[in-house]
Amino acid sequence: MSEQVAQPEKIAVVGGGSIGVAFALVFARAGHPVTVCEPEADRREAVPAELAAKLTALAGAGLLTESPEAITSRVTVEPEMATAVAGAALVQECVPERLEVKRSIFAELGAVTGPETVLASSSSAIPASQTAEGLSAADRILVAHPGNPPFLLPVIELVPSPLTRPAVVATAHRLYAGAGMSPVTVAKEVEGFLFNRLQGAVLREAYALVRDGVATVEDIDTVMRDGLGRRWSFMGPFETSDLNTRGGIASHAEKMGPAYARMGADRGQHDPWTPELVAEVEHQRRALLPLEHWEARVAWRDERLIELLQTTDPSAPNIPHRIRKSDHDRNN
Numbered sequence: 001m002s003e004q005v006a007q008p009e010k011i012a013v014v015g016g017g018s019i020g021v022a023f024a025l026v027f028a029r030a031g032h033p034v035t036v037c038e039p040e041a042d043r044r045e046a047v048p049a050e051l052a053a054k055l056t057a058l059a060g061a062g063l064l065t066e067s068p069e070a071i072t073s074r075v076t077v078e079p080e081m082a083t084a085v086a087g088a089a090l091v092q093e094c095v096p097e098r099l100e101v102k103r104s105i106f107a108e109l110g111a112v113t114g115p116e117t118v119l120a121s122s123s124s125a126i127p128a129s130q131t132a133e134g135l136s137a138a139d140r141i142l143v144a145h146p147g148n149p150p151f152l153l154p155v156i157e158l159v160p161s162p163l164t165r166p167a168v169v170a171t172a173h174r175l176y177a178g179a180g181m182s183p184v185t186v187a188k189e190v191e192g193f194l195f196n197r198l199q200g201a202v203l204r205e206a207y208a209l210v211r212d213g214v215a216t217v218e219d220i221d222t223v224m225r226d227g228l229g230r231r232w233s234f235m236g237p238f239e240t241s242d243l244n245t246r247g248g249i250a251s252h253a254e255k256m257g258p259a260y261a262r263m264g265a266d267r268g269q270h271d272p273w274t275p276e277l278v279a280e281v282e283h284q285r286r287a288l289l290p291l292e293h294w295e296a297r298v299a300w301r302d303e304r305l306i307e308l309l310q311t312t313d314p315s316a317p318n319i320p321h322r323i324r325k326s327d328h329d330r331n332n
Contacts, residue, residue, distance in 0.1 A: 006251075011027040012035050014094060015137065016077065020036055022054070022149045024075050025096060029180070035075075035088070037085065039079050051072055055149065086294050091117060102126060106119060106137065119141045125192060139163050141164060143160060173185065246294075249282050
């Protein structure tokens, strides 16, 4: 007797704007039935066409394993909240970034969903503790902040409040990862979470450099696009620094730490890379990449940059290269 195959869990999306449509695509593409709750008639009419247009673009790039029609058939649009979220394992809120609006939505969601339904906010700045304060469903509410658009940028920040149950975070992580996203759990509520704090640090310095007459807007964008951005498209800042200096991240901190401290002081910042902090970062990096695999990972980095050059720059010569991932890459 064959085992019964579990049916994909239902996902509900509250809000039929651009982020709501994008999340509907993410989950429907992964096989989930999705219901979008949208009270405005014109937006309800627009959702299917917008979804189809995005899926057609992905299909044209060879990025779908099914037809756009098969994926859109999993998505329905409903005006009523209770109908839309009935039986959902996860509700993704995608309404405007106003605290009073979100609190009203989550108060209603708490009343019309079961005790195991994950209630996730797409907020890019409002912490879950503010949204959930005093609500009956506070232990099921967390922030799930995506990159934009989430069907092309898979990272999603899961930011629970102190009241969010660990089981809720675990379920959210499973559902997002199962839909092809890259969930990261943020250990503490901080304004901007990870995505916007990192992005904000770059933007603050970019604005300051223009203000101080150091460079033009175009020059700064060129440095990011043709330099930092190319490496950061497949590595983060810690791995980039780790691979830039023989001896790894500890050697990089020893050589470059004082210069970065002076740059920070120039902007009125005092965030020293203390020996204890560097030791912790080195410990985490070496757990990910033992130093004996450092050379192989550097070769992997160079191969990825060659691939990127050939695919993004039509004027680049046809540089012969081997596509080979290191043992570290295959195992991680």
